[in-house]
Amino acid sequence: MITEEATRVAPVPAPPHPAPDRPRRRRSRAWDEAPRWQIYVPLSVYLLFTLVPFYWILLFALRRPGSTSLVPWPVTFEHFEKVWNEREFGVYFQNSVLTGVATLLLTTLVALAGGYALARFEFRIKRGFMIALLCTQFVPGALLLVPLFQIFAELRMINSLASVIIAETVFQLPLSMILISGFIRNVPYSLEEAAWVDGCNRFTGFRIVVLPLLRPGLIAVGSFAFVHAWNHFLFALMFLSDQSKQTIPVGLNTLMSADSVDLGALAAGGIIAAVPVVIVFAFIQKWLITGFSAGAVKG
Amino acid sequence: MAQAAAVAKPPAPPRRRRASTAPHRLPYLLIAPAALLMLGFIAYPVISVFYYSLQDYNPTKPWRNGFAGFDNFVHAFTEDPQFWDTLTFSAQWVVVEVGLQLLFGLALALIVNQTFVGRALGRALVFSPWAVSGVLTSVIWVLLYNSQTGITRYLADMGIGSYGTSWLSDPSTVFPAAIVADLWRGVPFFAILILADLQSVSKDLYEAAEVDGASRIKQFWHITLPHLKDAIVLSTLLRAVWEFNNVDLLYTLTNGGPAGETTTLPLYIANTSVDAHNFGYASALTTVAFLILLVCSMVYLRLSKFGGGGK
Numbered sequence: 001m002i003t004e005e006a007t008r009v010a011p012v013p014a015p016p017h018p019a020p021d022r023p024r025r026r027r028s029r030a031w032d033e034a035p036r037w038q039i040y041v042p043l044s045v046y047l048l049f050t051l052v053p054f055y056w057i058l059l060f061a062l063r064r065p066g067s068t069s070l071v072p073w074p075v076t077f078e079h080f081e082k083v084w085n086e087r088e089f090g091v092y093f094q095n096s097v098l099t100g101v102a103t104l105l106l107t108t109l110v111a112l113a114g115g116y117a118l119a120r121f122e123f124r125i126k127r128g129f130m131i132a133l134l135c136t137q138f139v140p141g142a143l144l145l146v147p148l149f150q151i152f153a154e155l156r157m158i159n160s161l162a163s164v165i166i167a168e169t170v171f172q173l174p175l176s177m178i179l180i181s182g183f184i185r186n187v188p189y190s191l192e193e194a195a196w197v198d199g200c201n202r203f204t205g206f207r208i209v210v211l212p213l214l215r216p217g218l219i220a221v222g223s224f225a226f227v228h229a230w231n232h233f234l235f236a237l238m239f240l241s242d243q244s245k246q247t248i249p250v251g252l253n254t255l256m257s258a259d260s261v262d263l264g265a266l267a268a269g270g271i272i273a274a275v276p277v278v279i280v281f282a283f284i285q286k287w288l289i290t291g292f293s294a295g296a297v298k299g
Numbered sequence: 300m301a302q303a304a305a306v307a308k309p310p311a312p313p314r315r316r317r318a319s320t321a322p323h324r325l326p327y328l329l330i331a332p333a334a335l336l337m338l339g340f341i342a343y344p345v346i347s348v349f350y351y352s353l354q355d356y357n358p359t360k361p362w363r364n365g366f367a368g369f370d371n372f373v374h375a376f377t378e379d380p381q382f383w384d385t386l387t388f389s390a391q392w393v394v395v396e397v398g399l400q401l402l403f404g405l406a407l408a409l410i411v412n413q414t415f416v417g418r419a420l421g422r423a424l425v426f427s428p429w430a431v432s433g434v435l436t437s438v439i440w441v442l443l444y445n446s447q448t449g450i451t452r453y454l455a456d457m458g459i460g461s462y463g464t465s466w467l468s469d470p471s472t473v474f475p476a477a478i479v480a481d482l483w484r485g486v487p488f489f490a491i492l493i494l495a496d497l498q499s500v501s502k503d504l505y506e507a508a509e510v511d512g513a514s515r516i517k518q519f520w521h522i523t524l525p526h527l528k529d530a531i532v533l534s535t536l537l538r539a540v541w542e543f544n545n546v547d548l549l550y551t552l553t554n555g556g557p558a559g560e561t562t563t564l565p566l567y568i569a570n571t572s573v574d575a576h577n578f579g580y581a582s583a584l585t586t587v588a589f590l591i592l593l594v595c596s597m598v599y600l601r602l603s604k605f606g607g608g609g610k
């Protein structure tokens with residue numbers, strides 16, 4: 001603390017006598033140095049609100065059926081076994097992974113191409129295209145279920161994961177493209193031009209010079225797409241009628257709307273649903289915030 | 300690295316770039332995949348929704364299908380009390396939910412933007428519900444609100460609430476109960492976006508303000524808030540649209556109940572189309588919802604002078 005104060009004041013060339021009568025700053029706290037209790041008290045309250053629900057689901061998933069103890073001890077994994085094997089969460093899990101990864105790759109690739117065009121070129125329909133991208137944000141995906149269903153039925157893609165992957169990708173694309181074009185604009189054009197002078201063509205120049213700098217942004221966008229596809233519920237519910245094609249959120253909904261709800265199984269299923277997302281989230285958290293501050297709101 | 304390499308090499312001999320024709324087509328080629336996907340799976344469905352909104356279209360009653368003019372809209376606005384109920388509830392839901400999320404999100408972002416011991420862990424923990432889906436949020440809160448084994452039972456032991464019915468099946472408690480469940484997941488969204496923008500505020504501004512003797516509250520009003528304005532305006536709009544459209548949470552948490560108490564317009568539309576097969580009417584309602592969103596967003600962006608009135 002004290003040293004920080006010192007360094008902040010130090011650069012100002014001090015008069016030979018640090019005159020005691022000089023108006024001293026009465027409150028010398030910087031913005032990011034609020035009193036400790038102003039940080040820890042509200043944060044603790046909020047942490048409680050955040051963590052109790054997580055604890056509750058762990059409790060139900062880990063304690064034995066019929067137990068009302070508030071501590072999940074002795075721990076049992078029978079709920080997980082049951083959900084994974086009898087309730088086919090193993091199958092749902094695979095389907096969800098497939099959907100999530102495919103959506104991630106497709107979204108990132110298509111948005112990267114489009115985002116590059118928007119960032120680096122002037123072309124006739126650019127403005128119209130940008131407006132169209134923004135307008136899609138007002139189009140409620142859930143409300144387009146019926147026409148989308150008809151389209152996928154025409155294409156004979158009902159009951160195939162491809163329909164869900166396409167639908168998820170399409171609704172991720174506009175925002176991803178806006179974000180990525182923002183990230184690319186942050187990379188100085190002169191870097192690319194220098195690469196061309198060295199004999200790269202546009203593609204290799206992009207790959208060697210721009211792409212590495214985009215990594216944080218791409219990770220943010222890609223994981224966004226993955227998390228969305230992993231979590232989203234309605235497209236899978238509507239387009240996949242075959243139970244063996246279903247994804248995890250639909251499986252959870254089935255558990256929840258069963259006549260007699262098995263709370264332990266429900267909790268275990270919820271944890272299975274959360275694990276990949278939590279892992280992704282833990283990895284990207286750092287990049288997420290820098291990624292956003294780089295491109296998101298500034299455009 | 301790349302920059303250094305570029306500098307190190309001697310300048311390449313002047314070389315005609317094959318730039319004359321390629322850039323002409325290249326941007327179009329690059330946006331083509333995205334444009335085609337969006338045309339096929341957003342634009343076309345939107346147009347077909349507009350088209351069906353003027354039709355009587357119900358696969359289970361084919362004899363009545365045909366052009367209906369504006370009948371569907373007239374019916375919604377004059378004869379369907381449920382439409383008005385769901386619309387009012389949607390408005391309540393969005394205003395209360397997004398307002399509280401913004402308030403708490405801003406506070407949370409300001410807190411975790413400070414330097415303190417355990418900040419990284421604290422951030423990760425308080426942001427973690429953001430990653431949780433609507434369905435999983437429902438699962439968690441169904442467990443918490445369960446009247447037999449949920450936390451509400453333990454709260455009742457302490458004199459908060461009462462035994463018996465779940466908070467989700469009692470019409471007098473279902474709204475706040477659903478709001479709290481959605482706050483749990485929604486506050487981190489705002490906090491993350493606002494935090495991202497907070498980090499780009501120049502420290503010099505605060506130091507200058509401090510030298511001038513501005514209190515921390517004044518600093519907040521005159522430096523932090525103006526800086527965050529665009530981020531707040533945009534994230535509020537996105538979140539409001541999203542909260543309006545999202546059906547995952549309420550569909551699984553309450554399924555619109557009890558007694559239609561928590562049915563939003565999109566939920567009503569989903570029920571009308573998927574369960575009742577009344578596609579024409581559902582399309583008309585969708586059109587109305589879309590127009591409401593569009594008008595509200597325009598008004599909102601105009602009122603908030605997004606982008607500071609510049610370009």
